[in-house]
Amino acid sequence: MVTTAQAPAVPAWLGALYPFSPGSFATPAGARMSYVDEGPRSDEAVLMLHGNPTWSFFYRTLVGAVSPSLRCVAPDHVGMGLSDKPASYPYRLSSRIADMEGLVEHLGLRRIHLVVHDWGGAIGLGLAARRPERVGRIVILNTAAFPSPRIPARIALCRAPLLGALLVRGLNGFAESATWMAMASRRLTWGERRGYLYPYRSWADRVGIYEFVRDIPMEAGHPSMAALVEVAAALPRLAGHEKLVVWGGRDFCFDDGFLSRWREIYPDARIERLATAGHYVLEDAGERAITPIRDFLTRT
Numbered sequence: 001m002v003t004t005a006q007a008p009a010v011p012a013w014l015g016a017l018y019p020f021s022p023g024s025f026a027t028p029a030g031a032r033m034s035y036v037d038e039g040p041r042s043d044e045a046v047l048m049l050h051g052n053p054t055w056s057f058f059y060r061t062l063v064g065a066v067s068p069s070l071r072c073v074a075p076d077h078v079g080m081g082l083s084d085k086p087a088s089y090p091y092r093l094s095s096r097i098a099d100m101e102g103l104v105e106h107l108g109l110r111r112i113h114l115v116v117h118d119w120g121g122a123i124g125l126g127l128a129a130r131r132p133e134r135v136g137r138i139v140i141l142n143t144a145a146f147p148s149p150r151i152p153a154r155i156a157l158c159r160a161p162l163l164g165a166l167l168v169r170g171l172n173g174f175a176e177s178a179t180w181m182a183m184a185s186r187r188l189t190w191g192e193r194r195g196y197l198y199p200y201r202s203w204a205d206r207v208g209i210y211e212f213v214r215d216i217p218m219e220a221g222h223p224s225m226a227a228l229v230e231v232a233a234a235l236p237r238l239a240g241h242e243k244l245v246v247w248g249g250r251d252f253c254f255d256d257g258f259l260s261r262w263r264e265i266y267p268d269a270r271i272e273r274l275a276t277a278g279h280y281v282l283e284d285a286g287e288r289a290i291t292p293i294r295d296f297l298t299r300t
Contacts (some may be wrong), residue, residue, distance in 0.1 A: 002147050007034055008082050017195050022082055025075075025106050025159055027099045029090055034082035035075035035103065043110040044136075048074040049100070051118020051143065052212035053175040054280075055081025058117065062282060065290050069298040070113070074220035075103055077123075079197050079208020091211035093224040093231075097126040110134060113297055117141035118254070118279070119212055122231050128241075129234030138238065139293050140245045140262060140269070141281050142254040146232035147225065148261075151218060152253055154181075157212045168210040175200045175209055184250035184278030185285075192283065235265055243269035243295045245287050247275035258263050270296075 007024045039045075046066055048059040056074035063072045077096055078085040089095075100123060104112060109250050113136040116124035121143025128135045158164045158174055167173040179193045188196070200206050216235045219226035243266050247259050262269065272292050277284040 039071040045071035049120030126231040182279035248281035249275040269287040
């Protein structure tokens with residue numbers, strides 16, 4: 001494992017669910033990024049990118065399923081998970097893509113397969129479209145990588161000036177509510193819920209969650225709109241790559257309207273729509289999601 005800084009210790013109770021010893025990487029903008037790096041040492045790896053308000057904890061079961069066959073790298077975006085949470089950082093889509101480019105180069109990865117969820121979709125596919133020759137198979141979970149005029153009212157409320165900061169950073173309303181709103185067919189166990197919330201215990205810890213919400217480009221003049229438009233315009237560069245879409249059919253945010261858009265962009269993609277699963281599709285569907293993803297990524 002390549003490291004550049006001391007990674008935080010994982011408490012024993014969390015280690016029972018998250019049995020990894022994360023490495024650390026200094027991003028181009030100077031923050032410490034934590035990442036899981038499991039499996040055979042190789043310059044080929046599956047890069048698993050989470051969204052908001054999750055962290056690499058979201059991929060723990062998938063890492064366990066895939067890493068016996070392929071190297072798995074699951075970073076925590078800056079401001080999230082076990083990574084640094086600086087009060088001042090370029091928390092924008094373009095910077096997050098640059099962070100991932102830096103991590104890929106730092107680890108010496110020459111070929112990457114992608115698994116993307118939520119905000120990880122725009123980040124990961126933005127990265128892939130810049131270097132399509134390095135990309136292998138792509139797994140798309142509930143996400144978008146293109147502008148949309150649709151946003152749930154409960155998320156729009158979290159973007160409101162002053163009130164949004166109070167709800168997201170003060171009351172932990174975004175991460176806390178996600179532990180039940182993002183599930184549709186079962187409830188997270190107490191330990192799972194505790195794991196998702198562990199990195200976000202204070203106002204300072206929740207800066208990344210709030211900045212991710214603020215970075216949703218809904219207006220033409222938004223600072224990340226141009227970057228998202230650029231990502232969307234580049235998606236056809238990945239048309240020839242094998243793709244698997246695993247979709248929770250009861251997602252309150254990335255609903256079937258987004259799935260229809262993916263069908264239009266990548267008509268040859270294999271679709272696994274899991275009708276009873278919510279936004280946290282890997283948690284909600286369990287092996288119904290994990291098994292097809294593992295088989296897709298590891299088949300020879």
